[in-house]
Amino acid sequence: MAERAIGVGTTVRFAMLVVLMLAAGGAMILPVVETLRSGDRLGCNLAAGVDPDNLGNGPALISALSQAVPYLACMAKYAPPPPWWATAGWPVLLSGAAGVLFLVLPVWKARRGRVVPLESVDRDGELRGLLADLAATAGLARTPRVVVDPTALSTGAVVFGRNGRPTVCLHGGLLAGRNSDPQRFRAVLLHELAHIANRDVTITYVTVALWRVFLAMVLVPYLIWEGTMIYGTYIEFGASNWRSSLPTTARGVLLPVVLVALVYLARSNVLHSREVYADLTAVRWGADPSGWAGTAGPAPADGARRRAFTPFLDMWRTHPRWELRRDILADPAPLFGIRALPMFLTGAAAALIDFHVLNYLSPYYVSGAWLNQAVVLASAVLVTGVVGIALWREVAHAVLTSGRAPSGLRSGLWLGAGMTAGNLITGFGSGAEWYPTRPQFLLLVVCAGVVYAVWVAQCARLWTRTWRGRTLRPALLVSLTAAVVLLSCWLAWWGMVGGPFATGFSFSADGVHRALLYDFPGRLTGHPALLSAITAVMPPVQSTLLLPLIPAAVAVFWVVPLLAWAAGPRTAVPRWAEGALRGTGTHGAAPGDGIPPLRRVLLPGLLGGAVGWAAVAGVQAYMHTWQPGPEQRGGMFAWSYVAWLFVALVSATAVAAITAVARSGPYRLLGALIAAETAALPSLAGMILLTSSDGCVAPLNTLESSCTWTPPWQSLGPAFLFLVNGTLVLGAVTAVVVAAVGSVCARVGAFRAWRPVRPVRPVRPVRPVRPVRPVRPVRPVRPVRPVRPARMSSPGRGPSAVRARRISVFVLCAVAVGIAAVETVGQARQKLRIITATAAQRATQQWGGVADAPVSAERKAEQVHAWYRLGGHYLIWHANAHADHFVKELRTIAAAKDVDWSDLKQALSPVRPACVNLGKVAQWANGSYFRIPDLRARLLWQQFGAQARQGSQDCQKALDQRDFTLFRTAIREIGGARNSAEAVKSRVDKVLLDADYEAPEHPDWFFEVPPGAR
DSSP: OOTTSSOOOHHHHHHHHHHHHHHHHHHHHHHHHHHTSOOOHHHHHHHTTOOGGGTTSHHHHHHHHTTHHHHHHHHHHHSOOOOHHHHHHHHHHHHHHHHHHHHHHHHHHHHHTTOEEGGGTOTTSHHHHHHHHHHHHTTOSSOOEEEEETTOOSSOEEEEEOSSSEEEEEEHHHHHTTTTOHHHHHHHHHHHHHHHHTTOHHHHHHHHHHHHHHIIIIIHHHHHHHHHHHHHHHHHHHHHHHHHTHHHHHHHHHHHHHHHHHHHHHHHHHHHHHHHHHHHHHHHTTOOGGGGGGGSOOOOOOOHHHHHHHHHHHTTOSSOOHHHHHHHHHOOGGGGSOOHHHHHHHHHHHHHHHHHHHHHHGGGTOOOHHHHHHHHHHHHHHHIIIIIHHHHHHHHHHHHTTOOOOOSHHHHHHHHHHHHHHHHHHTTTTTTSSSOSSGGGHHHHHHHHHHHHHHHHHHHHHHHHHOOSSOSHHHHHHHHHHHHHHHHHHHHHIIIIIHHHHHTOOOOHHHHHHHHHHHSOSOOOSOHHHHHHHHHHHHHHHHHTTSTTHHHHHHHHHHHHHHHHHTOOOOSOOHHHHHHHTTTTOOOOOOOOOOOOTHHHHHHHHHHHHHHHHHHHHHHHHHHTTOOOGGGSSHHHHHHHHHHHHHHHHHHHHHHHHHHHTTSTTOHHHHHHHHHHHHHHHHHHHHHHHHHTTTSSGGGOSSOSSOOOOOHHHHTTHHHHHHHHHHHHHHHHHHHHHHHHHHHHHHHHHHHHTSOOOOOOOOOOOOOOOOOOOOOOOOOOOOOOOOOOOOOSBTTBOHHHHHHHHHHHHHHHHHHHHHHHHHHHHTHHHHHSOOOHHHHHHHHHHHTOOOOOOOOHHHHHHHHHHHIIIIIHHHHHHHHHHHHHHHHHHHHHHHOSSOOTTSHHHHTGGGHHHHHHHHHHHHIIIIISOOOSSHHHHHHHHHHHHHHHHHHHHHHHHHHHTOHHHHHHHHHHHHHHHHHHHHHHHHHHHHHHHTTOOOOOOOSSOOOOOTTOO
């Protein structure tokens, strides 16, 4: 197979290398820039109730996000981020420095080597003529500039510069041996010209320039800063506290080491591949493969240690060993294989890129579903360009050489392991610990890598057996575009939901219950087991549906393989195979038709659809048995109905997937996906029909009692979208699980087949049968006129069957794409919004609660002190001051003798400012500023806020309406607020004094608004 029949993928690997270095460079310099700005980030975290020793875990996230408004206000005031140009300009600076170095490198390389023009050693022009002939053989438009390094004794050459203006430098040893070894001279020149023809020069020297700039401008400053921070932390806090921050410190040291190794290996891989493909190109132009034989020394002694370490050492070389280059020239099959280390490095690079880019945006608190999706989309493109192309190349080579098609399992395991290692190195999902609070969630990362690689491999295997075009590139593009969407959705889900879950974040049951009551007001009593199940399942499913591209991802997950399957098997050599084998001297064989018929996956889907109809009807019949009165059909009853509908729909997809897995052969994952999603569509259609006609069939009446046509998007409200999207998403997840179980069972069955078979008892010999009398010859039948053969696209299938198959596939694809388009457009406005601090605070309080993480008494005192220092003492002082001012003014009015009590509003006007100011302080006490980290003081503070808010409202209302009775009530409420404020002050002072803190003096000037006050 021609090595470039499918893209090699080195350009994508080069792009990943560039993105990784720029993202890592900006993110590593960001803390250095932030250190130069004085700030009190620690104080804001403590005031928010965050434990610095467990920064980044679930309780810390809940504490910070549930107080997002005051937290961001505190950070903006006491720890402002650096200006945008200081951070955004750093990657630009790196790119500019690399560009300057790229332009300087050719000049520097020429001067350093003391090169001379070719004309100075080629007096008669013989070499110039030979070079012109070789350049014409290589298809170059013009002969490149050639110089000679007479001081180099090696028998090689090098090309440098850029693609538009390359320069070939011949070593003196090569010219000296030109006459004695002309084959080597020709092979070396063709190899360098192949670099120019393959456009390797620019990529090679841009890689070198970026690598050197990264070392000088990023790594060195970061290491100096990291060493300073470690020394300062040890000196300031001592050895005991320093050990608690050891995971974070170790990551700070380990991160540059891993980045350097990762970048260097990626650089070596790019340059290594370019060298090998230049060899193959030179041989294709007529270079003698033995021309490089003289360079290799004697083969070293073979041994187990050498066999183990040689492949590892090869990964670090920019130029492959001559033995390896000769082996690939003899058999290019290794170029189509997949090694474990590149897959691992690709997964780690994806995790590092996402972490660094998101960390780059974190100081500015810019977040949103589409923004996060866009960030991970870039890394998904790069990973797919590396892993996806490699899997397609391996599958296509196996198909054309009748080899064993790869399953993608091994590649997926290494890819998932790389993403897991990247998360552990960056600390995403682990916080300030060595590993996450829930380490089992990291298995999801490995499983995601496996599912992704297996899906790509099976799609490649399916498309290569059914594609009819001249080249595989259109099918490759369609498949890898779908893979990008799938991977980006996984990376976005892990960043928004999976990682916080791994750190310990959990949903609040009370918050989920409030969300349920918002959709269906009513009682949530009875059926505690079902309510617990809804509370446990709904938040993860609902969080998955928040991803912007999830409808598109579910659609392409099964539509792309369905289109390939519908094309049908090929029994002749496809045109793309002839092109891939052109010039290799091999006649391609048919890829084979080892694809099960499409009906084996569509019929289980239709069966699952029928099961879905029956299950929905069964749910309605069951719910009818305990149908309450019309006024009680909300709350728990309505949500029980939705929950059982969801179970019925997902069960239908499971039945279809289980049936299809047993009939899909090696395409278990694709068959399960197609069957499950095919079953989901008619099941949803049946659900819409049966729920819309609710009340028309007495045994199935659920929410309605009379026969009226009410579509489910009206009767079920937001729960309808939950049912549709949740069924499609859970159907895909169920198909993946079923396919995995089916693959394991198949492997176990294969293992059992390998067991030795018991010897069979010998069968008794059969008696010989008597010879049969010869039959008289039959008269010959008249020949029938030959019938003109009908057009058939595949053996045994007529035009009507093919037409029906195409129509059914078209309908399924149209419905799937239509649902995805409607869902994406319908929610685009909501998903395009940037998440504000108020929205984040409200959502966290609703879904995650406001529970505090348990901390020591010393840490609790530090948190209370930070709360008091950064604004709490202002609030406490003004709460008491305004309440005292209200009482003072009231006593002054009562003691005055010239008060006109006929006009109550005018008589009591001096107390209005105190009433208004108490209402403002109450507003700050009710969420505009941090909660008090001490629970007892917090309860008193919340009590003050409720009393002051109500008293302020009643006071102003009483003055406006001249209602003296209401004013008396306001006096009692404000008096209670005054007592609560005094109690808060006493409690906070006691906590601070017990911890030997000196409380700040209360101000005598007017109140300075604390962070977060509106």
